[in-house]
Amino acid sequence: LEQLGATFDPRTRMGALSVAQQQIVEIAKALSVNAKVIIMDEPTAALTNRESEELYRITEQLRDDGVAIIFISHRMEDYERLADRVTVLRDAKYIGTWPKEEMDRDRLVMAMVGREITQMFPKRKIEIGEEIFRVEGLGRQGFFKDVSFSLRKGEILALTGLVGAGRTEVCESIYGIAPVDEGKIWLGGEEIVIKHPSEALEMGIGYLPEDRLGQGLILDWELYKNVTLPVLEKFSHRKFIDTHAERETTSDLSERLEVRASSVYDRAATLSGGNQQKIIVAKLLTGDMKVLILDEPTKGVDVGAKTAIFEIMGDLAERGYGIIMVSSEMVEVLGVSDRTVVMKEGRVAAIFETAATDQEQLLRAALGRTQEEEGA
Structure with a gap:
């Protein structure tokens, strides 16, 4: 040693x-x-x-x-x-x-x-809509404090900062995995309280966790069981599960997201990292979602899968979803997001209009060398 x-x-x-x-x-x-x-x-x-x-x-x-x-x-x-x-x-x-x-x-x-990637970050022409989600003064003792930001329809909002800045902890608290000690959350103009992930799902908030293997998938289960698990009641009739409807829904979503698998009977453990991420996104799309929280969605996947995930995100934004993307990769943040929230030591250090900033500015904010806040 x-x-x-x-x-x-x-x-x-x-x-x-x-x-x-x-x-x-x-x-x-x-x-x-x-x-x-x-x-x-x-x-x-x-x-x-x-x-x-x-x-x-x-x-x-x-x-x-x-x-x-x-x-x-x-x-x-x-x-x-x-x-x-x-x-x-x-x-x-x-x-x-x-x-x-x-x-x-x-x-x-x-x-x-197997092909030339001419555009790592597909350009989107999407008109950003009205505010659909907001957090104000959110705090959890020992993890983060006074976190405030908003999200608009069709917008990709990046949450970035150095490792340990509190980004994942904020997302977990929004989703009801961990409790908050203070602050308020609004969805669609109404104040909400989320105490459990099931409540977040019912309200239209979906979460793709950073640890896809430990938290996002049941690896020994078939794909169709993984995809329909969050909304199993939709496929249940008189205490019986309609497995045919489960398989049809999974097949449709897999085709839409271009999941590479031989069938919906494949176990999640047999897929590549990029295709596992797509299956978790498919899980989110089985419900009536308004806000999607994607925590390090490209972590551990190859360059081809990254481009595919960015294309999916752009498509979802175009369809009106509000997306919160947690990422440590400054290049991804600048290439994909509309606005960027930079966190430092559990607090919001700055909020930027992404098109008007650069990697140096983001890094300065993450290191605490500026308190400038733009586009809030």
């Missing part, structure tokens, strides 16, 4: 370690048996930028010590920082292997998705 630069006590229970620290333990395990080849499977998917930098340092150290490393990743940053050669697999088929210097980002994307 010392060789890898770990500072935590080796007697610490694994459950008390961060994901990054757990990965260091896994690497130490490999080194303890004098491994000459180490396979790292999506090691940066759940890491912050700072933790990723530490993993890069460790990986480069292992390489310099003569260890061969297979680094499985969908992130361009990983490839650009570490790779000597790159191998692309697509749809369970080998596409090719190239020296890093022969592959620029555009060529790599084309190899990964």
Whole structure:
């Protein structure tokens, strides 16, 4: 552990370690048996930028010590920082292997998705409607305080900031997963109180969680069971479930969202990360939703799936949904959203009209170097 630069006590229970620290333990395990080849499977998917930098340092150290490393990743940053050669697999088929210097980002994307992506962030011409949702002075002791913002029909509102800023906690409280201590919430001009996620669903608020595997899906269930679970009463008649209607609804939504699966009987665990995200979106669309909260919707998916998710978001906004998108990726925030709420240490640091700002401004607000608030 010392060789890898770990500072935590080796007697610490694994459950008390961060994901990054757990990965260091896994690497130490490999080194303890004098491994000459180490396979790292999506090691940066759940890491912050700072933790990723530490993993890069460790990986480069292992390489310099003569260890061969297979680094499985969908992130361009990983490839650009570490790779000597790159191998692309697509749809369970080998596409090719190239020296890093022969592959620029555009060529790599084309190899990964099988087509040229000319527009990562599809442009939308949508007329933003009236206000449909608002929170004022929302607070939860120890997590966030005095959070206020509004959302309009057809708008994509980004919620961003550094890791630990309180973005996910705000969304969980809005959805009724965790209670708030203070503040008010309005939906469609009426003040509401949400004490449970089932109440949020009934009111027309849907939530795609950051942890899709732990909170968004039941992995051992078939797709049609996952999709209809939030509104199961709609498919229940005299204590019996209409499975035919469940399958039809799931098939229609899957076709609309372009889910890649052999049938609605597939288990959720068998899908790729991008298709799992689409199934969670399908769950939200089975109900009569007005507001969709998408927490890190592109986390852990490849570049092709990201573009598909952005297209789905644009389509939903065009149909009048109000969308709150939580994202740590400043490029995504600038490319997709209409307005941006920047949070710092549990408070709203600034609100910007996205078209009138840039990455530097967002970062300054996230770091607390400005209190400027625009477009509130």
